[in-house]
Amino acid sequence: MKSEIAYTDVDEALSKLFAEVTLTPSSETVPVEHCYNRVLFKDLRSDVDIPFKNSSHVDGFAVRAEDTAKASKSAPVTLKLVGSVGLVESAEKPLAKGQAIKVRTGSYLPDGCDGVVPKEYATLENNTVIISNPVNEGAEVVRGGSDIKKDDIVLRKGHKLRAQDIELAKTLGHSQLVVSRPPVAAIISVGSELTDDPAEVGKSKILATHDIVITHMVEEAGGKAKDLGIIPDDLDVISKAISQGLLEASMVFTIGGSSVGEADLVSAAINKLGKPGVVVHGLKLQPGRVAGFGVVQGKPVFILPGLIQSTVNAFVFLAYPLIRRLLGLLSARRDGVVYAKMADAVEFRRWEEFKKVTWVKVYEGIDGLMAQPVRGESPMLNVLIQTTGYVLTPEHRLKLEKGETVAVNLVPGISMLSTYAP
Numbered sequence: 506m507k508s509e510i511a512y513t514d515v516d517e518a519l520s521k522l523f524a525e526v527t528l529t530p531s532s533e534t535v536p537v538e539h540c541y542n543r544v545l546f547k548d549l550r551s552d553v554d555i556p557f558k559n560s561s562h563v564d565g566f567a568v569r570a571e572d573t574a575k576a577s578k579s580a581p582v583t584l585k586l587v588g589s590v591g592l593v594e595s596a597e598k599p600l601a602k603g604q605a606i607k608v609r610t611g612s613y614l615p616d617g618c619d620g621v622v623p624k625e626y627a628t629l630e631n632n633t634v635i636i637s638n639p640v641n642e643g644a645e646v647v648r649g650g651s652d653i654k655k656d657d658i659v660l661r662k663g664h665k666l667r668a669q670d671i672e673l674a675k676t677l678g679h680s681q682l683v684v685s686r687p688p689v690a691a692i693i694s695v696g697s698e699l700t701d702d703p704a705e706v707g708k709s710k711i712l713a714t715h716d717i718v719i720t721h722m723v724e725e726a727g728g729k730a731k732d733l734g735i736i737p738d739d740l741d742v743i744s745k746a747i748s749q750g751l752l753e754a755s756m757v758f759t760i761g762g763s764s765v766g767e768a769d770l771v772s773a774a775i776n777k778l779g780k781p782g783v784v785v786h787g788l789k790l791q792p793g794r795v796a797g798f799g800v801v802q803g804k805p806v807f808i809l810p811g812l813i814q815s816t817v818n819a820f821v822f823l824a825y826p827l828i829r830r831l832l833g834l835l836s837a838r839r840d841g842v843v844y845a846k847m848a849d850a851v852e853f854r855r856w857e858e859f860k861k862v863t864w865v866k867v868y869e870g871i872d873g874l875m876a877q878p879v880r881g882e883s884p885m886l887n888v889l890i891q892t893t894g895y896v897l898t899p900e901h902r903l904k905l906e907k908g909e910t911v912a913v914n915l916v917p918g919i920s921m922l923s924t925y926a927p
Contacts, residue, residue, distance in 0.1 A: 527803030691750030695762025
């Protein structure tokens with residue numbers, strides 16, 4: 506039985522998703538060495554100065570600047586060498602008038618020292634240091650707290666941790682960090698025609714492969730994926746699988762087994778499980794117009810189309826912003842953006858009232874970055890194989906001009922920048 510198609514603007518659909526879903530960010534404490542690419546759940550504050558105290562910027566001799574004020578080549582100053590300081594040591598006594606102490610790059614300077622003479626500008630003879638030029642106060646001294654001051658907020662809540670951030674946390678003495686708990690996504694492939702066995706292909710069966718793409722996109726976005734496998738076109742089986750996913754995960758993805766404008770088993774299963782049920786089914790997005798979502802017990806059930814480009818687009822425009830939101834990040838539909846000029850024009854002959862997604866390959870041209878449209882219908886995987894990112898064309902616009910500067914949106918798990926010509 507057919508029903509009237511009601512396409513929803515993708516921004517409106519996302520607002521409805523956020524309004525219906527009751528999930529909120531949560532945290533866990535993780536050893537700092539396992540926090541790479543995790544998101545800070547609270548501000549990271551320094552309990553110490555970095556450097557801990559004044560240190561030397563060079564190998565040489567720590568001195569009192571006033572002791573060298575009259576030094577010249579014709580009348581060099583001679584200072585008594587009273588010892589040396591290693592990288593993990595501090596001088597036992599303050600530096601007295603007329604004294605010098607040997608230091609290495611990074612050595613903590615003794616009290617009383619306010620300058621360092623590089624070793625190449627000094628002569629060492631019989632435990633005396635001969636200096637032929639005045640040393641300015643603060644010369645070659647890295648001030649304590651000049652990198653990071655005690656009580657500074659060094660990383661803000663919602664920051665995704667990079668390699669250098671992990672080093673910073675360890676430098677500050679943190680063995681653990683409080684980070685956002687990754688949302689878990691259950692993935693269900695729907696269709697009696699699907700199989701995991703290559704030997705069955707061609708015998709009225711096709712391989713289920715879209716789950717692999719969604720699994721990696723979930724994990725690249727910062728979540729955890731749990732593949733619940735293939736289920737047949739059976740209402741009771743679909744309902745049971747979605748119910749299991751809702752128990753075990755923060756969200757559920759169904760791939761295939763649904764269409765807009767006809768009674769479909771996935772939507773029926775979602776509506777059977779609880780209110781509000783299916784909230785949006787049909788997006789003003791091309792490819793991706795048959796996508797949608799329902800909400801059961803405050804958790805989302807995403808209805809992803811079975812054509813691969815539509816599958817990916819639906820994930821990017823609905824699921825990815827929610828995963829980011831649950832990690833404490835801005836709910837964007839991209840991880841980054843580069844600007845490039847269109848290498849060729851693109852014309853849209855339909856879907857005037859829809860947002861249009863064009864996947865492109867970015868390469869280095871003579872005049873800068875170029876975006877080459879990768880053409881192909883929604884089922885064509887090769888479009889995504891060649892792509893760098895997507896260009897979004899707004900409603901009521903039916904052409905991208907050659908040479909036009911466009912924003913190429915980058916998506917984790919899909920995008921990879923290339924410097925090669927097409």
